Structures are given as structure tokens and as C-alpha cells.
Amino acid sequence: MLFDSHAHLTDERFDDDRDDVIERAKSEKISGIINAGACMKSSAASIALANRHPFIYAAVGIHPHDAKDAVEADYAQMEDWLRQEKKVIAVGEIGLDYYYDFSPKEVQKEVFLRQLQLAKKNDRPVIIHNRDSHGDMMEILRREAKGMQGVLHCFSGGLEMARELLKMGFYLSVAGPLTYKNAAVLPEVVKEIPLERLLIETDCPYLTPQPHRGKRNEPAYVRYVAEKIAEIKGKTWQEVASVTRENTLRLFRIAAK
Numbered sequence: 121m122l123f124d125s126h127a128h129l130t131d132e133r134f135d136d137d138r139d140d141v142i143e144r145a146k147s148e149k150i151s152g153i154i155n156a157g158a159c160m161k162s163s164a165a166s167i168a169l170a171n172r173h174p175f176i177y178a179a180v181g182i183h184p185h186d187a188k189d190a191v192e193a194d195y196a197q198m199e200d201w202l203r204q205e206k207k208v209i210a211v212g213e214i215g216l217d218y219y220y221d222f223s224p225k226e227v228q229k230e231v232f233l234r235q236l237q238l239a240k241k242n243d244r245p246v247i248i249h250n251r252d253s254h255g256d257m258m259e260i261l262r263r264e265a266k267g268m269q270g271v272l273h274c275f276s277g278g279l280e281m282a283r284e285l286l287k288m289g290f291y292l293s294v295a296g297p298l299t300y301k302n303a304a305v306l307p308e309v310v311k312e313i314p315l316e317r318l319l320i321e322t323d324c325p326y327l328t329p330q331p332h333r334g335k336r337n338e339p340a341y342v343r344y345v346a347e348k349i350a351e352i353k354g355k356t357w358q359e360v361a362s363v364t365r366e367n368t369l370r371l372f373r374i375a376a377k
């Protein structure tokens with residue numbers, strides 16, 4: 121049984137065959153999927169999707185790319201969702217992205233901070249996006265994330281950063297790039313980090329693992345990530361699937377089915 125801890129099934133690239141993709145996930149033994157929000161519209165869509173499928177859960181949040189569009193009323197709306205919608209299990213994805221810089225850095229930091237505080241106030245874990253922003257990310261988490269729980273999705277930092285995040289109580293999630301030939305630092309991090317602190321994800325439709333790289337990604341492909349972790353750690357992929365699934369259930373406080 122596998123759990124895809126981060127997907128974007130509400131993306132328009134699934135508009136033509138979303139139900140088929142979800143059925144394929146089920147037949148490939150995907151026992152759960154967390155569908156991450158990236159803006160208010162995709163967060164609402166994420167909740168609607170989760171409410172239609174028992175094994176899909178929703179996270180609501182504003183991605184750093186969309187931080188520039190955040191308005192005050194969005195925080196109240198997210199809080200209503202966190203309190204009223206049973207399938208909403210986390211705030212995400214939220215964070216910083218200095219690679220694309222689609223929103224000004226100061227705006228990204230402010231919107232990230234507001235959502236961290238929202239998660240803390242409502243006692244929910246966070247799903248964090250971090251790209252080319254390690255310094256500011258760690259500075260904000262050291263200051264603001266005491267006692268919080270969450271995951272760094274598609275982890276892209278080094279071993280030292282990984283160890284500090286683990287000490288803070290965070291989990292690290294690994295996606296398709298682990299399977300790429302040019303993966304340099306990530307295999308080392310995966311090797312050194314206890315399996316009990318790793319999650320697996322697709323981040324579909326993005327980051328398609330080998331051997332399907334270049335095509336659209338989907339939850340059924342999360343198995344390739346589990347297989348690569350198993351190879352690195354000298355375990356079976358079934359063991360990796362089982363432990364990472366338990367980790368996901370524990371972090372997001374999802375009752376096992």
C-alpha cells in the first residue's frame with residue numbers, strides 16, 4: 121500500500137481524464153493521496169475533489185508563486201475551511217520560491233508567515249515548498265515553527281539542512297527527481313535520513329519519475345520513488361511503501377483505513 125503525500129489532481133492537465141487517473145491510482149494500490157492547494161481556487165477545488173473520493177485528502181494554501189494575489193479575506197476563508205471541512209488535513213502548499221520569483225520576496229515571506237501562523241493557531245501541519253530559498257526558509261522556521269509539524273515537500277536541501285529540520289520535528293518528502301541520473305545530493309540525504317522521517321510523493325502533474333520522465337506524472341507512479349529509496353537504503357520497496365505511508369498517516373493525523 122502506497123500513499124502519495126503530494127499531488128495536484130485539480131490541475132487542468134487532468135481535466136480530460138481525471139477519473140481514469142484516480143481509478144488507476146486505486147488499481148496500483150495507492151491507499152491515499154493528499155491533494156495540495158496552490159491558490160484559493162485550487163484549494164476550493166481540492167476540497168471538492170476530496171469530498172468526492174474517500175481516499176483523497178485536501179490541503180489548502182497559497183503557493184509562493186501566487187503570494188502576490190493574496191488578500192486579507194483569504195486567511196479567513198482558509199480558517200473556515202480548516203475548521204469546517206473534515207477532509208482538510210493541512211495548510212499547503214506554502215513557502216518560498218526564489219528560483220522563479222513570480223512574487224516579490226517580501227510578499228512571499230509575509231504570505232508564508234501568515235499561513236504558518238494560521239496553521240499554528242488551528243493546530244494543523246504544514247506542507248512547505250522551498251526552492252533556492254534555503255537561507256530565508258531556515259531563518260523563518262527557526263523563529264516561527266517551534267512546536268509545529270510539517271513536511272518539506274520535494275526536499276532540495278543538503279544533509280546539514282535535512283538534519284536540522286529533523287531535529288525541529290519536520291519530515292522530508294521525496295519526489296521523482298530522486299530517480300534522475302543527475303540527482304547528486306538527494307540520494308545522499310535519503311541514505312542518511314531514517315526512513316521513519318521520509319514521505320513519498322509525485323507532485324503530479326510535475327516531476328515525473330523515471331522511466332516515465334517527460335510524460336505527465338500521476339499518483340500511480342509514486343511507486344518508482346519508493347523503489348529508488350529502497351535501492352538506496354537496501355530495503356524492499358514494499359517496506360518503504362509501508363513505512364512512508366505510516367509516516368504520512370501519523371503526520372497528517374489520518375485514521376488508517
Ligand code: NI
Pocket residue numbers: 126128156213323
Ligand atoms: Ni506541489
